[in-house]
Amino acid sequence: MNAVEALYVFDNFSPATTPILQHEWRSRPATTAASLYSLYKAQPPPRPSLIYLPTTSPPTLLFNIIHNNLLFLSPTTSEIEPLLVSEFLHRVVDVLEDYLGSPLLGSKIEANYDIVAQLLNEMCDDGFPFTTEPNALRDVVLPPSLMGKLLGSVTGLPSASIPSSFIPSPTKTLSTIPWRRSNVRHTNNELYVDLIELITATIAPSGRFLSARSNGTIAFNCKLSGIPDLLMTLQTPGSHKQKLGAPPSGGLGFPVFHPCVRLSRWRERPGELSFVPPDGKFVLASYEIDLLPSSNPKSATQPQLPVSLELKTAIGPQSSEFEARVFISTASLAPTTNTLSANPFGPRSSRSPAFGGSSNNPAVEEVSITFPLPPTVKTLTSTRCSRGEFHHEGRKVTWKIPTTGAFSGTATFRTGVVVKSYGGDDSEEEEEEPVDNGEYQDDQTKKTANVNGGNEEEKAKREKHAKRKMEMAMPRCALVAFSVRGWLASGVKVDSLKVVGGKGLGEGVKPYKGVKYLTKAGDIEVRC
Structure with a gap:
């Protein structure tokens, strides 16, 4: 078996x-x-x-x-x-x-x-x-x-x-709900919700997104007494674009739920999560959203990210330098606030507002740019950056940009590369033999033509070969990483969270409820 x-x-x-x-x-x-x-x-x-x-x-x-x-x-x-x-x-x-x-x-x-x-x-x-x-x-x-x-x-x-x-009693009353223990008691009744999204994207040299996806997680920390029955409503940009015959997603692609979620309620009303939560920390749901939902990526609305990168290679007098310019701005980010109802959570606690204080003012943190280097690069020269610090280790360079406070602006990184010298590399392209086209040339004319023309051709070949080696030593892409508090790339947000039933919470108890949003950049590849 x-x-x-x-x-x-x-x-x-x-x-x-x-x-x-x-x-x-x-x-x-x-x-x-x-x-x-x-x-x-x-x-x-x-x-x-x-x-x-x-x-x-x-x-x-x-x-x-x-x-x-x-x-x-x-x-x-x-x-x-x-x-x-x-x-x-x-x-x-x-x-x-x-x-x-x-x-x-x-x-x-x-x-x-x-x-x-x-x-x-x-x-x-x-x-x-x-x-x-x-x-x-x-x-x-x-x-x-x-x-x-x-x-x-x-x-x-x-x-x-x-x-x-x-002493565990053999007659102890066990909970009838598999995911929630019995006789839960808390002095302070609180609910914390964290919506976390991880972005992966590929961006063409022109700045157009070739692909962009967001993987989200709805994490809960429930500290409520008794057996509460909760109802959470999500608002997503694509919730009204449900295709006929498609499974009810409520705007969430490939949703996966905790066993406590009532799937029948979700099927009837996509976007509404009705559940009796476990006690403590747990993951309520996870999802995946395509940020380029159109079948034609060129006509799709391009995602707005707080960090953009412009990368130039093979620049400078010897074409041996590359430069990266980073633009950081939160002006284009729509703040994740509630605009549909004045009080989504019902009666508020007197200690703090329902939503996190950073939702109205997204903050960009942990910005770093990684440049993968080809194996032909020996070392870097004349490296400078207008902000932050860099670290060269192995075949990559990591540039970290501090964003303490409300930083918004441009930062520049520039460096030169020194390529490795391999035996025989400079003579990969052998000089071509002169071709006799059948016309008459005396010995002196041929000798003069071979000397003058050979020097020019050899010099041009050496320059072409050196330029090609420099181009091969340039990074082909850059990896962008950052995190943003108070904003989600997909536009998902909690519209309401209410205690609609249950028992054991107590009459007149108004639990404190808090929601936080966090977006992290996973593998955002900017090609050059």
């Missing part, structure tokens, strides 16, 4: 082949953990997340992920859904971080092996993933605490002297 067989955790940077955690759900695998680790290391990098090992008996599928310095291996000897095991390994990492704290270290796993063993037994029953939600696990597995460790280290302690709060 197809199931998860075992889990092994290694320190990826330790030469030891002994796992720091070894847990088997079914019969002990025929291949030992040390052998699997050696076979994994024998694979040439970059190693895929699923490796087939035909040399073992029986042949083994080895699933693996790396988190921090820890290597998680899960072998199976039967056909199984790959995404099932891969997602389970990521859930294990998330749960261990939730219990043991971030960052997840091998020393934490070894010091809390009893807690880890309980969690793995609850998360997987006889090899089948069962309970993987952190909120549900907290109802059955107590988190590690100082008092719990003290009580566990004392032997012969009368059970009457142990506080009942530290």
